[in-house]
Amino acid sequence: MSNDRIGRALRDAAIPEPPDAEERGGRIIAAAFEERQSGRSEVRGAMTPSTSEGRRRRPAARLALGLSLATLLAALLLSPAGAAVRDWVGEVVESPAPKPEPELARIPGGGRLLVQSAAGPWVVQPDGSRRLLGDYEEASWSPHGLFVAAAKGRTLSAVEPGGTPHWSLTSGARVRTPRWAPAGERIAYRSAEELRIVAGDGTDDRLLARSTAPVAPAWSPRGDPGLAYVTGDGRLRVVYSETGEELAGGPTLPHISRLEWGAGGTAILEASPRDLRLRGIWVRKIALIRKLGEARTLPLPAGSSLVGAALAPKKQAVAAVVTHWRDHGTHSEVLLFAPGAEKPRSLLTVPGSLGEVAWSPDGRRLLVAWPGADQWLFLPVGRGKARAVADISHAFSPGGDAASFPRVEGWCCRP
């Protein structure tokens, strides 16, 4: 056999390639390059004398940085790998508030919802049919929606979507914020101030951290054992969940209320009532290395309060709901921060208060709660028609009694 044939075989062999690998890598490299540029700008800024001349230079430096980032983004968008990003960004459109449908007859875009009502968690099927799982106080999906991790008092349970309990364990204190790892093998939950881990079959319950903030932990969405949580003294830690070894860490937002690890594992979202910020996270499975990037503050409208935020499943896009006082009344706005965008785009503004926001599993829609109108809003992120469904409180009140507006805990799963 000739050397040429070996070369041809190596060049031409069909080798498996993880979906979106080039695009995913491109985003990470772009973020690393951006961080390098920011660092260089900061160094230059630090070396600039604190004079009026020095201060005058800063806008120019910011402009240069902005231009270079814009060029980088443009270059990535023009590359084959960036085509999907370009299409996605280009399709973002504003939606007016739609006329509501009288009842939940189907979930636009499909998937299943997990909804927490005063009576307990419900599973909503794609055709709108729903089942109350029991009188649990909190719930979250397992991977692929095979089970629901449900908490009540000091009890953590794995419940089938039909309502049958699979196993239960009793903890030493009230169980809060159970979160099932994407690979299915572990559940992380808080018990008093502790962070604990239990195997997916209910065995091997153990302590991972003694002091945590009242924020749900967030698993790496890549299916590896990386887990992020906020310590009692307000520090973000990313740990190897088997040992508790810190893989990365840093200060987090004051008064943080939500932590989410998404965008295909490339970013962590931190939210507090006043601030929203996104951190890149470089993941290298070969050595379980995690490296946190610089936190990027996502600008919210002046004087607004953040009500809810969610990170897209696969893209570094963030949906946020804010409220602000305007024209002598409270208004709420749904904002979309497209990947890499400096400013958000307003998708919808309504009078009154909106609630939480959730991404559909395919990242094409947002579900926004509108308690004041007793509606759920399904907003397209790309082209498509916005939909609204009315009479939500009634739909999640067993026996048709008047009930409080329920909370959407999760939208599962990719078809």
Place this chain on the structure above:
Amino acid sequence: MQVEDAADERRLVREAQDGSGAAMARLYSLHWRGAYRAAYLVVHDAAAAEDIAQDAFLAAVDALDRFDRRRPFRPWLHRIVVNRALDWARREALRRRVDGAESVFEPLPPPEEIGGELMAALKELPAEQRAVVVLRHLLEYTPGEIARMLALPRGTVNSRLRRGLDRLREAAEAESFAEEKR
């Protein structure tokens, strides 16, 4: 589109060093696929190959300021890719010996048919032999260049190449024989 010549690549590196995101993105799009393929052919694990290729580019970004503009970018990147792939393959082999089982958390994908006896034989070679075969016959470096990239004596590179190619030839001949019989 290909980089026309080494001068074009040097220009891209220079522009990236000067802060051009477009130049960095161009370098990435030109070299990602080759880096991934080289990593995959050494480690035979798609997820690890993705990480290795990504890691090599991150190393390139980290070291961009220190990079000597007169040197070519491609061999520098490939040196990182192949060395990291070798590190991964050695660690993986050690882990399998120690654990006696696959990782619970990062299960390897099922063996993938990537094309004939030759690829199967490549997969059976020791990682060190795979690496020199890939560098020589996929990326077309000379034995002298490979020796410098892997920090090995040139004689070691030649012997690994010879042993690797002997095994591949045996596999190819067995494949030809089987085809003739059919």
